[in-house]
Amino acid sequence: MSEFLAAMRSKSIAVIIVAAGRGERANAHTAPDPKQYRPLGGVPTLTRTVGAFLAVPEITSVVAVIHPDHADRYAALKLVDDRLLPPIIGGDNRQASVLAGLKALAPARPDLVLIQDAARPFATPKLISDVIAALARYDGALPALAVTDTIKRSSDGTQIVATEDRQQLFAAQTPQGFRFGQIFSAHMRAATIRRQFTDDAEIAEWAGLGVAMVKGDPNNLKLTYPGDFARAERILSGDHVMETRIGTGYDVHSFEPGDHIWLGGVRIAHKARLNGHSDSDVALHALTDAIYGAIGAGDIGVHFPPSDMQWKGAASTIFLKHAGGLVTKAQGRIINLDVTIVCEEPKIAPHAPAMRAVIAETLGIAPARVAIKATTSEKLGFVGRQEGIVAMASASIEVPRVD
Incomplete structure (x- = not known):
């Protein structure tokens, strides 16, 4: 600029x-x-x-x-x-x-x-x-x-x-x-x-x-x-007008005493909760940052500062919806989203369909454009010790080309 x-x-x-x-x-x-x-x-x-x-x-x-x-x-x-x-x-x-x-x-x-x-x-x-x-x-x-x-x-x-x-x-x-x-x-x-x-x-x-x-x-x-x-x-x-951009996101939250966690917009019963300013949905945070990254719009902290108390305990779908809105304003569209959750517990597979549905509804896209995957860290590191959860995400966005 x-x-x-x-x-x-x-x-x-x-x-x-x-x-x-x-x-x-x-x-x-x-x-x-x-x-x-x-x-x-x-x-x-x-x-x-x-x-x-x-x-x-x-x-x-x-x-x-x-x-x-x-x-x-x-x-x-x-x-x-x-x-x-x-x-x-x-x-x-x-x-x-x-x-x-x-x-x-x-x-x-x-x-x-x-x-x-x-x-x-x-x-x-x-x-x-x-x-x-x-x-x-x-x-x-x-x-x-x-x-x-x-x-x-x-x-x-x-x-x-x-x-x-x-x-x-x-x-x-x-x-x-x-x-x-x-x-x-x-x-x-x-x-x-x-x-x-x-x-x-x-x-x-x-x-x-x-x-x-x-x-x-x-x-x-x-x-x-x-x-x-x-x-x-x-x-x-024509491909001379639109271009595809890729954004990535990464987030990690530690556990604290509690009885449930939010992952991918879904409430899951668990022996602890994730520590953070909002609902600490590590999956949606990574995904939101991936979308922001694809359109060059910073990260969650830029749009929703943790110092702002109005976001205390807020649902992370609010952040995701905002990112999707910026894509629309840019005359773009979401091609596909890919989220990987790394944790020992809870088991993610039973909840993946619900996560896909929440993400798709929040962004106004088809569930087929959303992928949820999960893996463990083979009991290595802080994730292996069940001290927290990591999420990684990528977003593929099509927007008008800017030369």
Whole structure:
């Protein structure tokens, strides 16, 4: 992370997702839903777009601007995150909808704001971070791609009157980022004149703000026509977009007087209990750390500090569910989980099916994606002396590739 992005932790960065259109051009007769709610790889497009920004830790708030007729559709997405604000109703056109979003954010007065089309679900963390970083030097920034085709100009759509210099032409994408106060003021002024601007960068240029370009992403396409969804599905299925990551976890807890232990989310009667701050479920702790590791999200101690008394005696399924939620926010999926428990007693095999079921239900995955194994230490070491239990875990996660 750049020094600027590190500094952003002390600043507020809001995101406006513009989702107030009907998306009629993208709808074939077999796709009645507006494009922002149409499934893409089994996940609604708007869910993917919102998730792309919630996957960036520097983002402090996200608000969707929706069509007045789409409140039920939005609610059906069941989007939940502390940074996600209630949706607001948009205007008659994109420019009016963005202004509605800016007005909704105005009381909080964020330092920066990113404006994103709901129909661009493939914005990567790197692309988003590049736009944010450019705002250290410029009033505004947007991703753009150099035009590679020869561009012709025609006044009637038939006869060519000029050939443009493509070396000076770039195709604009979103998110487009700005310093909040400046773009809010520019939008307010633009609303007083009889002119419709094509995007927020054009409003910024009209207002005299300096707008820079960062390198765009060819896969950051905007879903406009039915064929765009076919291309998007190909992007999702291609290995050039998704990558598999492996995380590992290790945990150990000692025994103390008691009559049961928690392992894999299952209560097991035993002659002692495991010592620890939460319920001391050594298996779920190792597994949670493995998932965090696969997505580069630290460990349990980062998210649930043992110094915080609210986690005293807490069920470790809370930690596991949080880790799974981060995978979802990163637009990823869990491929498989593998847990090995090392102990002399109790016997693990009779409880393994129940452990698999608890883990699968907590993470919303199939039990077939969870493996529970057990072994002893052949009476060697502290495990062999029955002084504690060790657990090791690995997690295989598929997430969007970050170059």
